[in-house]
Each structure stands twice: as structure tokens, then as C-alpha cells.
Amino acid sequence: MVQGFEGMRGKSAIVTGGATLIGAGVVRALHQAGVKVMVADINAEAGQALADALGEGARFRRTDITDDADVEACVAEAAERHGGVHYLVNLACSYLDDGIASPRADWLASLNVNLVSAVMVLKAVRPHFQRAGGGAVVNFTSISSGVAQTGRWLYPVGKAAMVQLTRSMAMDLAGEGVRVNSVSPGWTWSAIMDQLTGGDRAKTDRVAAPFHLLRRVGDPAEVANVVLFLCSDLASFVTGADYACDGGYSAMGPESYTPAIPQLMS
């Protein structure tokens, strides 16, 4: 194993939204690095199945991150069973979004899951970070944080706010030895893509090709690698940063692959 990941062995992590495809990728990567992982999700079936499959060093607790009592209980169980808490991955999300038609209740529900709950989980974890002398947080944001997407208002706004929240968290917790970063995936092979295409990965890659430089969607494991790095001592001088893991989506401009200048001469 590359030096830098060794320090993670025996540490303890909480991954919210860990039951889904991308979440499970992150849980697996941490577990493989020797981290004891608490999967915190409302999807009890998938969450428990993942913890059972991984066995020793993985636990699931049904946790609604919008419920403070649930959050407290989950963090307490992780700390007790896994010897503290050293890493937090705020990955759970809601795709509830009807653009301009969204009623107030949907706005509040969306931001509650996608933004506010990340703060509440961190607040619950903070005493354990303090006890351990520090920690690392990885917040999930998205390519959606920096561009307009048709019919989507709630989700991109929450993700954009998460980029700023990451900086605020990093600023105020740096003195406690806590690093806070975010990861911004591009289109990633995930539950929603699996469902919409009936499991057709090749079709998903074809649709994504025109707006990802690498001409495909990412794999959950590829996103998980960035999360692992950001948690690890290899990222010891990295905080307040947003890491793109988007196959070049955010590097591509509106001209896309079409050479624009020749069009002036045609």
C-alpha cells in the first residue's frame, strides 16, 4: 500500500448515504484501507446488506440525517463500537427538484438533506474529532454546483452552497486539526443511471461522452479514490479545497469538441 494510507488503519469513519452505489464505493475503499466504517442511511435494506457483505469493521445504522436524535445515536454508536470518529463523509443527497415549480416545502426539504444536515452531522462528530486531536471531512458536491442545468434549481443550489460551506468549515475547524474538503463528481455510474437506463452502462457512457473529456461516466471506485486521498495523511496540507473528479467536465468550455475558429472562415 502507498505510504500515507497506512495511518488510516484502525481509524473510524461515518459515511452518510453509504448505502447507494457511489456511497458503497466510498465505504468499500475506506474499509479496504483498514478503516472501520459506519454506514448511515435511510435505506436499511441496502445499507445492512453492504455491512453484512463487508463483515468485520463495517456497521450499518438506519439514520435519517435530518433527524437530530438519529444523528446523535449514529455518531455515539460509531464512536463506541469503532473507538472514536476520525473521518466524516457527507454523501447523502436528495434529488428532489422541480425547478421553478418547486414549492417552499421542497426547497426546505432539499436543503435540509443536501446542506443543513451535513452541518448537523459534523456538529455531532466534532467532540470525537476533538478527543482524537483532529479529523478529516469530505463533503460531496457536484459539477451541478457551477453550471445551470435545465429544470434544476434546488439540487445545484444546495451543491453550490456545499462548496462554500466546505470553506467555512475548513476555516473554523483548522485550529482543531480538522481538514475539510469537498469532492465534485461528474456523471458517475449510480443508482439513478442504473434505473433510468435499465442497467445499460454503454448507453450511459454514450450520453455522457459529449460533455466529459474522458468520454464516459466515472465509476464509484474512481470517486472513492479521491475521497480516500482527501481523508488520508497524503492530503495533510489540503483543506478548504474542492476536488473535481469529473472526467474533465468542468475543464470543457461551451465550444465543446467543435473547433469554433474555423467556423469564422466557412
Ligand SMILES: NC(=O)c1ccc[n+]([C@@H]2O[C@H](COP(=O)([O-])OP(=O)(O)OC[C@H]3O[C@@H](n4cnc5c(N)ncnc54)[C@H](O)[C@@H]3O)[C@@H](O)[C@H]2O)c1
Ligand atoms: N450520480 C452522479 O452522477 C453524481 C454526480 C455528482 C455528484 N453526485 C453526488 O454523489 C453523492 C451520491 O449520489 P448518488 O447519485 O449515488 O445518490 P443516491 O440518491 O443514489 O444516493 C443517496 C443516498 O443518500 C441516502 N439518503 C437520502 N436521504 C437521506 C437522509 N435523510 N438520511 C440518510 N440518508 C439519506 C439515500 O438513501 C441514498 O442511499 C451525492 O452527494 C450526489 O450529489 C452524484
